[in-house]
Amino acid sequence: MTTFVTLTQEEASQLSHEILTRYGYSRPHAAAITRNIVAVQRDEGHSHGLYRLISCVETLRRGGVSPDAVPRIEDTAPSVVRADANNGCSLLAFEQARPLLLDKARTNGIALLAINNSFHFSALWPEVESLAEEGLVALAMTPSHAFVAPAGGSRPLLGTNPLAFSWPRPGRDPFTFDFATSMVARGEIELHRRAGKSIPDNWAVGEDGLSTTDPEEALRGAMLTFGAYKGSALSMMIELLAGPLIGDVLGHETRPATAENSGRPWHGELLIAIDPHKLLGDTMHYHLEHAEILFEEVLAQGARLPSQRRYEARMRSKETGINIPEALYQELTMLRDAPL
Structure with a gap:
């Protein structure tokens, strides 16, 4: 216990x-x-x-992150912010670019933040939730190392490639979700390994391409996408939007840091912030309250909101x-x- x-x-x-x-x-x-x-x-x-x-x-x-990197924040277009993390952690780059992202979203209705050359290990929901708390609708995504097989495949190619979304709710906590496009986050398999517990047989395959309940085999093999081809397609979308679209790499072109300092763990992240007031004007409050009907109907069925x-x-x-x-x-x- x-x-x-x-x-x-x-x-x-x-x-x-x-x-x-x-x-x-x-x-x-x-x-x-x-x-x-x-x-x-x-x-x-x-x-x-x-x-x-x-x-x-x-x-x-293992030399996979620059611990004192100073992010370089660039105002590149009316609705675009770029943050070069300089091989540092993505979180400081986000925090330093966030004020400019907020300002651009409120001025233009929508704004994008591209974070490049970053070590990313963390949950995305705190970032999008912080934007929703400012009244914005927010979306974030990032590829990761090649841990996941595409649907129908058996070898690692895609990242766990999480997607996060947050919606502002008047007088309430934002509606927020954050999930990997793999069946689970890789950290969940690692926690099962540390606890000596087996995993469900639909999380991963071993190196032989066969389903496994052994977390050790899963970590050596390939994780699986959720929803088969649907999750695989979403994962590929994230690879493209948070990779080549922002001038960064694909997940399989990165490698975790290694004891030999041979890894290349840096990649990109894309955030999108939308100001509903710019879209809706004086009717914004009506439409945000209208959205509450959806949440109420979910709860009325005894279901749980993400x-x-x-x-x-x-x-x-x-x-x-x-x-x-x-x-x-x-x-x-x-x-x-x-x-x-």
């Missing part, structure tokens, strides 16, 4: 910041990474929460603290305290 350790949000943030700065991340990068992963952990997103500190340190040790569980977890964390598995907490404290 898994036992948990409870931390306040401040304790979780301090632990994250101490680990990141101890191993060489600059304070701006450590702060941006901490804000993201603590928010995800607060919402009980275990695969992208504090657990990700381990890969942040490992990637840095993001509903996260917001419930957020409230629990505010009341009782942030819970992480005791084994992970011990691993993180050892990482913080071990001699360099």
